Structure formats: C-alpha cells, structure tokens
Amino acid sequence: MLRLTDSEKAMLDGRNGKARQKAMELLVRYAEALGAERFVDTRNVAGVPGSANPFLQRYYAGKDADGRDAIFSFFDLDSDELVDTPDAVVPTFHLQGGADPREWQTLGVKVEIFRNYQEREAFAARHDVTILKTCTPYLAGNVPAKGEHCAWMESSAVIFANSVLGARTNTEGRESTSAAMLTGKIPDWGLHRTECRFGTHRVDVQVPVDSVMDWGMLGYFVGDVVQEHIPVVAGGFERPEIVRLKHFGASASSSGGVEMYHIVGTTPEAESIEMAFGPNKPIDRFTYDEAARRQVYDRLNANASDPNVDFVMLGCPHAALDQLREAAALLEGKRVSGNCHLWIFTSRAVDSEARRLGYVKAINDAGGVVMTDTCSAFAQAIPPGTKVAALDSAKQAHYLPAILGVQAWFGSTKDCIQAAITSRWSGERP
C-alpha cells in the first residue's frame, strides 16, 4: 500500500500546479504497479525530457497550444491534458540525443529533423536541464556519491552508478525521469533499498580477463546467464579501471537486464564475497572458462561473414578521453581506407578536452570523424551503403545488426582500427 507524505499529497492535489500534479499522478500509477510503499527524494535526475525522435516529431506536430508543450505533456508525463512545463525542481541532466551538432549531415540527418532536435534541446535547457548529451554522464560531470538516490535512465549509466559508484537508482524510463524532474520523487523500490542490492548469482572467472574487449565479453556472458539478477564476479584478474567497467556494465545490461553487479575486491559494496552476498545464498553459480569465452565471441560475431569492412564505429558507451588518445595513437602515420569510414562517438565534455589535447585533430587527419551526442544505434545512422561494420563494443554489436540490418564484427579497438585502415576484418577469436 503506497503511503504519501503531506507534500506529495499536495502535489497530487494540484497545489503545486497542473504539471506537477500530472507528474505525481504518473509516479503514483508507477509506484502502485511496482508495489512500492513510498517514494524517496532524489536530487539527481538523468533523462531525456522533451526530446523527440522523428516519429514523435510527426505524431505531435501542431498539437502545442498557448505555449504549452504537447510532447512534454502527452508523452513525458503521459497526461491527457496539455499542461505548462515548469522548470526542473532538482538537478536534471539530459542524456544522449539524436545528432551531432556539427556533423549532423555526416549522420544523414535531414535539416528539418535536425532543427527540431535543436528546438527540443533548447526547450530542455530553458527548463534548467543540463545538456550533457551523453550516455556516460559519469564521464561528463555528473558523478553521484555512494548512497545517493538518483533517477537515471540509460542502462549502461544505471549499472555504472549502482555498481561502480555505489549510488542508488533503478533503470528509470523517459516518463519517470521527467516526472522526477518536476517532483524530486521516485518510487522507493528495488535498488534504492539496501536489502535489494546484495548479490544473487556467483560468476567464477577462470580465464584471463584484461583488455577492454575481454571485459566487454565477460559482461555479455554475465548478462546472458543472470538476466536481471545481481551477479557477484570473482577471479584472479587485475582490478579493472573505469573504461573496462564501462564496457563490462554496458554489455551485461544489453545481453540481460543487469542493473547492478559486484566485482569482488573492486566495486564498493563488494570488499569480500561475503559482503557482496550479504544475507543471500547464491541462487546459482556460473563459470566463465575458455569454452564460455569462445561461445560469447562467436555469438557476438554470429551474423558477420563478409571480411570486407565498410564502417568502423567506436565509442559505445561514449569514448573516455583515454580511448580517444588510444585511437589517435593507433592511427598515427596511417590513413583510414578509402573503402571504409571511421566514426568515433563521445560526449561534448570529453570531445572538448580531446580537441584541446590534439586527439581529435589526429583522428581527423587520418580520415576518422569524431562526433558527440549520439551513436549509430541511437541515431540509426551509418554511412550510406554500409553492409559490414566493425565494433569494439559488445553492446553496439548486440544492437546495431538488429536495428539496421548490417553485419557486425566484434573485436578489440586495435582490430577495429586495423579494419578501418585496411577495410578488411582480421580479428581473431581469443
């Protein structure tokens, strides 16, 4: 039974305006669907308020009235009434969007669609939303503290916030984050609660796991075997740093629905196996061995057969500064093949630093393009005529063939850059 505080009741009664009433109504429907008993306060919201893909742009065209925004009213708040949009009442951050602000034509975005993206961004900014335009807010200035209650979208960011930072958020959606932006409330359920954060399944790693590719593959395995549960990963590997954790989590939240993991000795709620499991007994135990690793690699490369690569895409989740440095170094003295395109995606924040350090120029000089805000899967954008892509992200390899019907090779960043230079895939199964 959901219990509301006086201030929550006041919002629901409309005493803080129509939009906040609609936001609270949505949150109440959502909390009741979950079976939550109360809300927690949040001062850290990451979503996509007011944004619109081409379908929503068309669907809501002409439905604004009296300065009231149709998309925010009808879609974000799932309201049947057109309402005013108040400013965000808590710090709110915009995640990825549809097009790079400079290279939108490279992405094949039509001018009217791009103008609309710009208008939607301006709408969010007018309502005090910080425009990060990235799937990696934690690399772009939004780093919640351990124990902080957040309302975040973007599965790869959610899993990072919970697991690596020890912050607390469920995988929120478009509508719940926009409602949280206007109320500072989110259902107290799931990963907001200490008892729901302990491990459920054990994964023993019996092969060396070292590179970003290795961690991406391990994550893909883990998500597949535990689905939406909480894995506790243990093994003799070296402590993974932030880029490896980014790829591990992004993979685990794509092949399964993992929102939190523990890596014993690395993540903050897993100083030991006992701490990671707390009162839970492992429901099941899985082993990541050579056979499992082979299977993951083959699965990620299952739909690729043509070694002629037209397109290499890096930066899923958005590249960290170190990954742009690595790409620039691998391209030094080389050129991207005339038969191939190289696109690398990152956040605006990392892009601006990478430009200052000369990494972007080095990549550009070799024939690669660095873009922000989006990625091929999200923008549904690949160079015209692409049949075969090469990717260093298991998440992108999971999504891109399903979304755009291309073949996709998965391998290391080095395999991918090599493919961009030679337009041939030469990656090998580890």
Place this chain on the structure above:
Amino acid sequence: MRVSATIVLRGRGVVGGRAEGEALVTRETIPGWGGVNPQQGVITETHHELRGQSFKDKVLVFRGAKGSSGWSAMYHTARLAGAAPKALIFNEMTTKVALGAVVMRVPSVTDLDRDPLDLIETGDWVMVDGDLGIVEIQKRG
C-alpha cells in the same frame, strides 16, 4: 454453454482494466529500445525466439523486461501507433516492465498463483482482469 475447461489464475493487478485476446507466449525476457519496432509492434532482436513476430493486439505472456531504459518509451510509442498488446501477463517485476505497462495503459497482472508460462500457450484465448488480478485461460482447440 461451452464445455471446454477454463483455467483461472489469481495474482496481483499491475494496471487496471479488463481485456481479452489471443496469447503470444515467450519464456524469454522481452527487449525494448533496439530490439523492437514499436510502430509495427514487432520484436526485432537478433537472437530472440519471437524475432519477426507481432505482439499487436495480443495478450503478451512473458517472463519480464530486459535491456535498454527506453523500454517504456518504446511500448508507449507502440500504444500511440496502435500496435500495443491488449494485455500483459508477466512473472518478474522490474521498473522497466512496470513503467511500460503503466504508459501502455493495458490491463496487466503479475505474481500469479501458478506459472502462466506453464499453463498458457501461444494461440490460447486469455482474459486479463487487472482490477481483480485474475487471468482466465481457454485452451485452443
């Protein structure tokens, strides 16, 4: 009066209302953004057992939701496009499936007293009452 036995399951209503239709059943979790075409109501995920199948106007019986946080927005879009399922029956509660059910505005139930994945097959006729938390199954043929 028909003689065919009706199986009744009792659980918890997630979204209210009553609807009936033909069941589409999967033991797998269902993808959202990047694994579904919401305008057509079709699952597109590469490895999914329902790949290429439409859930439009079906009673979708499934384990739970997986993948992207765009889950609710995809099924919300399916509702706008007239391609949403008629009702949902699922086993594993997550924020994705809860919010998705809410914004799809279709009768939904979970926590049933017997496993719907054991009792319902694709093609069965199923009634979902989200107010009472009841599912009634008429076996096909």
